[in-house]
Amino acid sequence: MKFRNLSHTTDTIFRRIHFLFGKRNLLSAWWWGVKIGSNTRFDGKCYFKRYPKSSITIGDNCEFLSRPNSNLIGVDRPCMVSTLTEVAQLEIGDNAGFSGTVIGAFSSIKIGKNVRCGANTLITDSDWHPGDTRVGEAKPVIIGDNVWLGINVVVLKGVEIGENTVIGANSLVTKSIPANVVAAGSPCKEIAKLPV
Template identity: 30%
Template sequence: MRRAEMIFDLLDYIFGSLKMIIIKIFYLNRLKVQLIGKYSRTVQIRIFNSSKIISKKNLLMRSGVKIRTNKNGILNIGENVGLNNNCLINCMDSITIGDNVIFGQSVKIYDHDHNYKKDGVIRDNGYITSPIIINDNVWIGSNCIILKGTEIGANSVIGANTVVYGKIPRNSIVYSDRQLKIKKKGELDGKQINV
């Protein structure tokens, strides 16, 4: 069984590399990706307006990775970066990812929020943006969300399921300190309820 998985993975990356060549031709100078890397065939890249994606060598993009740049957004990805299954990067301003950064499954990165403070329909109010910087040698665990204006210092670890914002010093371990709450079915704050 392991041999069949290896063959499937190899074919996936071969077709993914061919797809990346086609995407690179389609977007011309707005996508500067080194073809030395591994790209799943299910990777989705969308570059709108005058935005750009720039990547160095040895980029790994596994199944379901989605990258979207819009407005004047610039996404810079360093060497030896690994984007695990179902990661999402949505860039309207600037996202910089250093060298040797690895992402767990389903990490989401947004350098913008909807401008909900204006009157009117939220989707028509535009966005508030702020750059994101993820420095070298960072590991971001599965299901994390990185919000606008975040800077993660070098050599840091972000624990799974953490929402990250603000400035994280280098050599940090960041995690959400949530306590697991367990209650019996039919009880709410220790009182019996009828369902």
């Protein structure tokens, strides 16, 4: 029985070592002028890029998982957090968790407290390629407290997701979703109310 637990114990030790090596991300954040609260942890390399004069603020006790097996559902890419214009503001609340999540702000992205982003999620307030005449203006994104985004969810510009809402796996969120609901689909729609 003890031998069977050895693999789990070894995995737990290596995971803690990865989090210790993850502290190098704090140096990268400092280099890019990203403000990070206390006790934020990294497993694997997280990429930061802050456009001059813009701001990126990350709260306390957040977690960024970027290694392929740092989340056993499977992480396809590292976490990437960026601002892409000088007016952009990106704010992440306390106790938020990200697995291979890409967040790109041209205007404003505000992520509340206790938000969980499943593997390979994307949050953006722009269509990107702003020089293309087919692209519209960036529009702010707001994700309320206690929101859970399932695996592969994409949140696009101009969306507000109300607090406590759960967005189902593989959903494409193109319009705002109210608080305290389960929503899913492409495009994402409310499918059930949650008890308040």
